[in-house]
Amino acid sequence: MGHENHKPHNIAPEPVLRSSPYPLLATKFLPPVFTHEIVVRPRLLALLNAGLHRRLMLISAAAGFGKTTLLASWVRTFPPDHPPVAWVSLDAGDNTPLQFWMYVLSALEQCRPGLSPLPVASLSEQPQPSWQAMLTALVNNLARQSEPLVLVLDNYEEMTEPTIQAQLAFLLEHLPPTLRVVLSTRTDPPFSLARLRAQAQVLEVRTEQLRATSEEMTAFLRQVMNLQLSEQDSQAVDARLQGWWAGMQLAALSLQEKAHPTDLLQALQGTQHELFEYLVQEVLHRQSAQVQSFLLRTSILSCLHTSLCNAVLEQQDSQHFLEEIERANLFLSPLDNQHQWYAYHPFWAAVLRAQLEQTAPAEVPGLHLRASQWYAAQQMRGKAIQHALQAHEWSWAALLMEQIPRQDLWSQLEYALLPSWMEQLPREVLRERPRLCLASAQSLFWIAPPEVTESWVRDARRAWTQAHLREEQTPTARDAHGPEAPLHLLGEIAALQATIAGFYHGDAGATRAFCQEALTHLEEQQWAARVQMAFAQARANVSQGYVERGVLQLQAEWSRIKAKGDQTLESIYWREAVWESTMAGKLHQAWQLSQQAIHALQTLKGPQPTQICWPYTYQARILHEWNRLEEAHQLAEQAIELGEQTELLAFLPLAYTLLLRITLSQGRLEEATNASQQLEYTWRNSPSPYRTAIWSSVDQMRFWLAGGDLEQARRWAREVRQGDPLDSPLARERQNVALAYLLLAESQADQALNLLIPLVERATVTQRWNHVLEMWLLQIQAYHMLQRQREALALLAQAVHLAAPEGYIRHFVAGGAAIAALLSQLREQELQEEDRLYLETLLRVFNQQLPAQPTHLESEPSPSPPQPLLDPLSAREQEVLRLLARGASNQDIAEAMVVATSTVKHHISNILSKLEATNRTQAVARAQALGFLSSAPLE
Structure with missing residues (x-):
């Protein structure tokens, strides 16, 4: 062999x-x-x-x-x-x-x-x-x-x-x-x-x-270990070890030290633990005291180096011991051709560590501490921190974590591992370190619920205050490993608090107060925190509806961001700019900005960054508005996949809101229901009433109404009215727009108008034309419902003129048959050529869209499945519809509902229009197909 x-x-x-x-x-x-x-x-x-x-x-x-x-x-x-x-x-x-x-x-x-x-x-x-x-x-x-x-x-x-x-x-x-x-x-x-x-x-x-064969085992014992066992002894060892190489090597080392084969074979009859116990006694204890000490005390190291061993053992002859142990074949293998780094066999190292814990447990922390200090001197921070934690030197470990350079906190590996390291620190130690509390808050901002991030940043401020007081009281007696409380660190804490107040709460007052505090303490070189603060100020303006101010705030920081080349901050800038351009109604500009954002992120070396999910979502919103529904759906799914890969809790509600909007527009009510459930789940995981209001409230309302779930819609409205008003005017506006949808569904057109008029005025003053267009179209539907056709047509002409340059479509289609009928009437009026061409485009979309939309009944055998209602039936209209299905006449319905016959005729006219039916029979058939007549009675 x-x-x-x-x-x-x-x-x-x-x-x-x-x-x-x-x-x-x-x-x-x-x-x-x-x-x-x-x-x-x-x-x-x-x-x-x-x-x-x-x-x-x-x-x-x-x-x-x-x-x-x-x-x-x-x-x-x-x-x-x-x-x-x-x-x-x-x-x-x-x-x-x-x-x-x-x-x-x-x-x-x-x-x-x-x-x-x-x-x-x-x-x-x-x-x-x-x-x-x-x-x-x-x-x-x-x-x-x-x-x-x-x-x-x-x-x-x-x-x-x-x-x-x-x-x-x-x-x-x-x-x-x-x-x-x-x-x-x-x-x-x-x-x-x-x-x-x-x-x-x-x-x-x-x-x-x-497993070693008998021949391989014999060759190993004879040629490698230089042992000449009798054939009977060899067979006995083979029968017990069954080709276990490590056991053979340990056994061979024992036999080399003249242990009697009979004693060895007797030990081999026990358990593996007993075998280990025997072999360790025979191998380890037969070494000199100096070699035993070296083996045990260096077993805490995953890799051995002469300098490292000298530092851990506080001696200078480690190279001699390493060479001696290697020659003795004591499970030590060189890791490089120069024989500078070594490692023990994992089995052997585990046994040595167990023996060390038994014989000299008090020495273990000191060994780990000296290893940590050596690694720290070599700038190998990760290993230094790991050994400091094993030494239970909490303050030293915390200090090493805090020494990660500030600019690394967003990008470096140490920072990526920081949460797992901090988990090993006692809670009371961690709470004393303002830098670590702040680092934890920063690392969790996008992936943890807001209350978790806020808890950490509050801990950071509290720890800073306590450390600052200690420094003032005993300025010369600070522990070398104790926490520091420089004023610029307080500035970073305030900047993050401003970000949280602006992003999660829309609290402009708190945001600006924290920004002012940050400005007081930040140093000029802390440019990243200053940019972060500028983002927070822009969000404060947006939360109050001042989109243009927010855009100007961002633009003022662009040159500094670009000069520094910070990719994370660049991605945040693009995200905010696209969002605000969309609210300003500048769809083409928003598209161009999102294209620039995607191009910038895709041209980075390396994998597709997860930040790209934000511009993907904004592009999907624009595609949806331009009625490119399948493209929008695919892009939204892609964005969600990216967001879920890294559990970006701060992003996922936005993405699922968009998916809900798209699937509802496609008439895929089953998919819309799934999206709604996912949206509810993400908001539970990352609750933010402000974000819920500005991102999801209107789409949730439209979903409930499209599915005929008036009970849920009314319950939500009661909770909004009875709850504390949100700090953000923009958030309150979005809630009121959702309420306007409900009022129209309940045929309360007057109340809807009264609610919308002041909202439109404010949105017009702040030039949020996307919101203005949406609210105008709701007003138009209210005028139509009240048979105020002249006002409806006049406002519709303004809406067409506003929407034409940007190519809005879904805002109009969402108005359903009522808007389609009014657009047809508007065609007869005198319009600008550009508006007339755009009007014809809208009417073509209506003609193509309305009859062909799929529904949640796609699985039922039907050659031409009906569409869900884009303009849902009100509660009174659904009551009239049920009476129609029973064959009641207009007079019967009027008596049952205690209303005038003319009112009944008005409701029937609306029902026929919304169901796209020409008579009662068609209306009832379509309502049955859509499942409206099988639902529980309304309140």
Whole structure:
């Protein structure tokens, strides 16, 4: 039986990592180096070589069965013309999507420069990138490669994060033929391999294949460990260990120290724990006291370096011990060809740590602290923080977290990991650190309910106040690890509070007060906080209905944002500018701005940023208004998918409101119901009465009325009237517009007009022409309902003139048959040529749209399914309709309802118009098809 210790071929060269926000350990990109000869296993090498024709090789077995050794030996047998190998040795610290993909993409990039779809540094963008988009780009890049590549992920069992599992499953599902993935793991991955198995695209190497055969075990003991056991003893060891390589090596080390084979075999009859206990006693305790001390006290380290070990042990001869332990084959493997970094076998390290905890528990915190201090001196902040947390040195850990540069808080890997680190700090320690409380609030702003963000920012202010008082009382006695309270930090806290007050509450007074406080304390170089404050001031203006002021506020900051090149702030600027242009009724300008936003985000290096979901949504709104419903639907779905990938709670209500609007316009009431349920769910998860009012109140009302759910509409109206009024005039206006829809549905046209007139005046003064147009069309319907045709036509002419340049369509179509009839009458009047052409366009849309819209009854067999009502029946009209269905005459209806016959005729005329029927029989048939006559009685 041969053995090997070949130099590697086609392994990625010594890693030269690109600029990264977080140091990546170069040793994790290299297979372990074996200084001792190992047994060659030709049967398994041949099996792995055959597996290169499949997408995935799964090497799955318990610890100690030689998975890593086999793979490292295998890739070192590759000839020079063999595909290169991208190797990643994973550990528990890589169990976040960000860290995992930074290592994987870096490994791939070292083998194929330019293969990674983005610079590694951009992975840590906040919010997190669209992983599916990034993986799609990676798959596309791989598909363009002509040469194959092998990716080995060792110790994959350390990856327990469900997001990583889903991402890798996606990659495997769409893997191009140029990439082969090898997973080495103690446990099978949780994602399904059924499809790959069905396609014969998986090679599975498991415990039974990995077990050492009798011949391999004998060769190992004789040729590698230099042990000559009798055939009977060898068979006994083999029977007990059953090919377990780690057990064999431990047993061999024990026998090398002259332990009697009978004693060993007796120990092998017990449990694995007993075996460990015996072998540790025989191996560890037979070493010198100095070696035992070194092994135990360095077992806290995931990687060993001479300088690091010297610092942890407070000695200067660690290199000597590392070389001695390596020569003794005590489960220590070099991680690089220069033998600068080492690692213990995970099994051995776990046993050593357990022994350390038993024999010297008081020393463990000090060892971790010195490791933390060493890593901090090397600017390896992540490792420093992890060891500080393990040392329970909370103040030191908190100080390290606070030392993450302020400009990194939006983009760097440390900041992405900060929440998980902060979770390990005692709550009372965290609450004392204003910087960390502020960082938590900032990281949670888009993805957590507003009350959570507000709680953290209040904690930040409280902690700042307490720290500031301590500094004033004892200015020279501050703890070196204690929190600081500079005035500029208070400015950052105030700027975030202004953002929350403006975005979530529409409280202009509070927003401006916080902005003034921030201006007092911020320093000139804190430009990001100053821009953040400007955004808050713009939102304060918008919440009061002053859109133009908000636009000017944004434009004043654009030059500074552009000069700094901050992509996050640029995306927020575009988002706000598009939103405000839309409210101003400038649809073409809003479209152009959103196009610029999308272009700017798409041209960034790397995956499609999640911020792109905002301009996608705004474009879908504009497409909807232009009656391009299918395009709008697809874009809205795409935006929702992006928002859900990163759980952007602050965004999802806007997207589901739009989806509700689009599906309602398409007549897809079942889909609209689903969108409404999703919208309700997102608002429960991220409650904001202000945002609910300005984003969703009108669309929710239109949905309830279209479905005939007057009870829910009335309940909402009662809650609004009885509740405390919102601070924002804009929010109150949107609620009143929703109430106007309800009043019209209840045939209370006079009340609707009285409600709308002052709203229209204010919207006109503030030049919010989108809202003016919507309210004009409601007024027109009220005039029509009151048979004030002259006023209806005059106002409709103004609406047509206002809407023509921007191409509004859905605002008019939402008015239903009444608006269509009035437009036909308006055609007879004298109009400007541009308005006349636009009027004809609207009428063509009505003629095409109304008869052909699908409904929630699509599943029923019908050659021409009826459409849902764009102009819903009022409560009185539905009562008249029920009486009509019973065959009641006009006089019967008048007596039943205690009204005049002329009133009944007016209701019947409206019913025929809304149902697009020419007589009572058609009206009743259509009402039955729509399900109106089977509903419960109205209040």
